[in-house]
Amino acid sequence: MNLDVVFDVVASICLVAGALLSLAAGVALVRFPDLLTRMHAAAKPQVLGLLLVLVGCALRLRTGVDITTLVLVGAFSLATAPVAAHMVGRVAYPHEDIRTDLLVTDELAAHLDRVADEREHSAPA
Template sequence: MTLEGVLDTIAAVCMITGALLSLAAGVALLRFPDLLSRMHAAAKPQVLGLLLVLIGCAIRIATVVDITTMVLIAFFQLATAPVAAHMVGRAAYRDGQTRTDLLITDELAPHLDKFGDRSAERNGRFTANPPAAE
């Protein structure tokens, strides 16, 4: 087997693994019960899946301009996806849209209660089982 054949095999494994991780993230977005679980599924395996696909493409294409573009895509994905997921989760928590019965540890509640920031729960907008979408 030549070096090109080995690189093609590595690239194919990276791309297939990345595609399967992205598929798993998409299925988890539909199947997980609450916002925090869905947020985790959207951020973690999707980013790793994209990075593996980019690595596979970089191995296969192997031109400087394309690899530079893929490195920039990977950098911005790694920089923005966790921050965006954190901000969505924090906003949903403050608005009372999370299912606190599914939380094992709630480290944010004492801090928000101290400042009276959980007004959504006190106003009755929080529901453990939100209504189904029509």
């Protein structure tokens, strides 16, 4: 079997799998009940789906300049998606936009209570 055919088959599998993961992330954004689960759906499968699509494109294109651009897109996506999801979660938590009954552990509550106590005690009278 020709090596080009193998690359094309693997690229097709990566493209379809990446598209399905991205579709699942989009459906989860609509269907999940609260912000934290939606944030998880937006960050994890969407990034993996994008990386699979980029790998499929790289296998299909096989030119140096195009692959460099795809690597940069993947690197920036890996660097920014978790940070953005973390910041959205931190901003939404104090505003009670999450369902605390779905949390297994709540490590942020103790930290926010401690910060609020410190601000209260350090405020001028």
